[in-house]
Amino acid sequence: MADKAVSDAWWRNTVWYALDVKTYSDSDGDGWGDFTGLTRRMSYLRELGIGCLWLTPFHPSPMRDDGYDVADYYGVDPRLGTAGDLVEMVRTAHDHGIRVVMDLVVNHTSDEHPWFREARSDARSPRRGYYVWSREQPPPSDRPEPIFPGEQKETWTFDEEAGEWYFHRYHDFQPDLAFGTPQVHDEIHKVIGFWLELGLDGFRVDSLPFLIDKPGRGDDGRRRHRDLRTVRDFLSRRRGDAVLLGEANLPPDEQRAFFGDPNCPHDESEVQLLFDFAVQGAVWLGLAQGSAAPLERAIRARPDVPDSCSYAVFARTHDELTLEQVLTADEVEQVRAVFAPDGVGWIYGRGLRRRLASLLRHDDDRIRLVHSLVHAIPGVPVLQYGDEVGLADDLELPGRLATRVPMRWTEEDDGGFSDASPHRWARRAGNVREGASVAAQRHVAGSLLEATRQLVHVRRECAEIGFGATEVLPTAEDSVLGLRSTWLGQRVVTFHNVSERRVPDASAGVDLDSETVVDLLSPGGEAKASPSRIPLEPWGYRWLRLDASDATDVAGVGV
Template sequence: MKPNVKWWKNAAINRRSWRWEDANNQQHNGHWWQHAVIYQIYPRSFQDTTGNGIGDLDGIIARMDYIASLGIDAIWLCPIFESPMKDMGYDITNMRVIDPLFGNIKDFDRLLKIAHNFGIKVLLDGVWNHTSDQHPWFVESRKNSDNPKADWYVWADAKPDGSPPNNWLSAFMGKSAWEWDEQRQQHYFYNFLASQPELNWHNPEVVAAILECAEFWLDRGIDGFRLDAVNFYIHDKHLRDNPIRLKNGIFPDGVNRDNPMVEHMFQFNFCRPENLELLKPIRELCDRYGDAVTLGEVTLCEDSIYLSGEYIKGKDRLHLVYNSALMAEKPMSANLMRETLKRVQQHFSEGGQCWMVGNHDYGRLRSRWTGVDANGQPYPDKFYCAIAALLLSLPGALCLYQGDELGLSEGKIPEDIPEDKIQDPFGQALYPIVSGRDGSRTPMPWSGDLSNAGFTDSKEPWLPIPQKHLSQAVDRQNADPDSLLNTWRKLLHWRKQQPALIAGNFRLIDTPEPVLGFIREYADQRLLCLFNLSDEPVKYDLSVHSKYTPETSLGFDSKLRQNVLELPEYGVFFANLEL
């Protein structure tokens, strides 16, 4: 469904910006990315303008008014590069060319300029760990063992019995991470799909080639990269076997325990300590472009908070990093969040944390942080409004995945997505043991009444749109001032006015379960933040604090009598404390 927006095709690049930032936002010390809210866009599911059932760059441009209305600081676009799409664009054949499925370089340049006119930064997905097996680099590499690119990928001989070089397992396929190549008569290594061979980052020529691709986009004016699978770049040169994981051992954050890959500890195929040295030339390149940012993905590791903290230490590694600490499929609680915050404070003492609670690789936030109340009812929108307030009060940056601002739940197989409509290769390989990632990738519901929810004019979108999402469509929530979408908007704009939330320090305070409490402080603002993450009212004694002024503009209910605060179920309370 092509949106009824006329200006976007020929928009004047110098049109007056619609900026939601206020002047106060410029006065705080630090860089924009230190406190940014980054809106993640999965282009093929955002907005289709060509009628082929797949979202495109013009669709993002057409919805730029919506994106700007949220009050976010930047957008991160999942891969839009030339690809055979065996892994929905994470298998790239040319890192400098836009795939025709999404548009062309002129479309991208227009998107970039219009986003900048709205005051929105643009990050591209740096998929630099691997390429498609159809990439010209790999086509040459597989010819023989003495061509100029022979060592650009990870090749190894079979064992004497013909079996793979070691016991490494693929993260996606649940089988050996080695694929025999008849042409070269060797195995090549892949961490994800066999069609995604791993680049050999031990080879300086590979590093130089990747940096040249990055420089190409930085020269076009982008504001940085999200670095896909950044902890996967380096493998053990000696190809040692991974140790078997003990049944009572530590499991990686956010990984389904039924996934065959967790049979082994992730010690030698990725998460290598020597990987940290490779961050330096990437950081050096981006720093040459002023405030260009590197946002690293550090996941599938036994302790993602600790390891991700290593990736931002000092001034010569990454600027920001996110991990999978909050990606688990279990209910949120004050205690869980409190313990996570303590560990983040320990390992991110200099900042650099980007909070991630949902993306295209994990189940929807609403379906992971879920449960039932005392009456057996699913958590209401009020709970997710409290979560929005909590996330936007934390120190550091935040990634918000498209649709999470609407409270979309996971598309389920087969109820919402028939088994024969599964698109994700991970799901195709392992369903029903693992459902895959299609459930969080269903198209955005723009209208509760239009065909295909206003996403496309096509008879059939690339993934089905769950019927249950229609009641949460953008137009329905726009019309409700108390909707989750409008709560996110209100909070995002309010946050920009709070120096303590933008640049302030952070201190946890003692609060009884189920209340989570902390204080943010910067210059002449000291902000008390309290959250009741339960379905029962709780009381909190405010007399332990100095004089306070409650924040009443956000619409959160609470009762205050003689310094005793009663927080309702899933209640939120902010107050400015006297210094």
């Protein structure tokens, strides 16, 4: 990608930070985080180096699925504040150079949404066509397996009031919208347009494959991809620099179609970003094996994508760590044997409901390594709130909520989250670990927070990783992942040791082809003669800029 187009693709060289407003910071003492509390934390996020916030749902909701059961797409849950408070937060974020993206949950609604209430009560209502109905119980071929085994029995439910069966990919209180119908398209466009007018910078599209794939409608996936393109067209007309980040837990070859037509290499007509679940799986498999081979395979297997598109690189999100779509059954078992040997945290027969620090047994060296990998692998780094300080999970909370605990700002009993009595909190505190707070680590040399802040800032200075071409280097050590990213003649090389043994020379077998290097994570940033050896400690990593005399030409471009 030429540098002249960089400003149009800001999402390719920034760092994202995911948070839930209700568990982040409470400003009024009612036990619920709110937009005013988030606004007051904006200087912290700027200091951390975050370039884009991803907000999980904040709409009015019965909260039977943590807000992913939306009852009003145009509203703000009053416990989080008002629309005015949200707009003030967005303005403040923009003043701090931070963009804001929200969850777009349009695969389904709550069964308490006015659309569904009207649809079930009147067969002649236009709202009836907003959902997927069947007069007869659908055959097994049209009944997908439940997403939440143990919590969910079926994907079709008979509605007594409607006298028909309705489809729900998730729980029975989350009826699926009939994506692809003109009426639903119009509604989605209005929702997108509304939030863009209030200053939002884009959307994380929830459940993207399920949005496309509805039962009982024949093999019309190609048409529904066209329907998704109409959503992107509308977004781009209303706001040319707005972004869509898609959630599609699929193998890379199946993901590719969500960027645009795979037969047209430059077609970028659908989403600009997709979560890279294959790389996420490779991170955990590599750690389990003490080998970089899974990561090398995953990075090499990525299909080419259009210039303005990229992958979102992450280790954990607020959902369970699910690997079955991108790893073999044997590989999943290897990960489970290392990170859940006693089965603790294993859920739905497929994943782990643990936070990053808890999975890594609060080993700061391994946590730093994973953060570094997320920032060094080509794509857009996505951090989960609290992972920068090693926030623990709480397995006494049900299901996925175990990872969605309140942020800890201080070492006090309430963690600085809220002055309210804990029984009034939106979510009970996680397992409190001494030192796992912002106050305990801020400006403390060598702390996890300071190491994460350094990685975020260095990554945003490395436009080579955001916009350039990246190659996997043929290192002689099986445990070392070597990557070289090149853009506009500038090169950045990273080495990561994913094992517990020391590596005497990570660059063995690699020709750096450089007279000088700058160690990007060392103080001073002075160019030095290219080293003859690059040792790595257990779980160690290095970031090097090669022949860096003109590096200022690209450092920080597009941030």
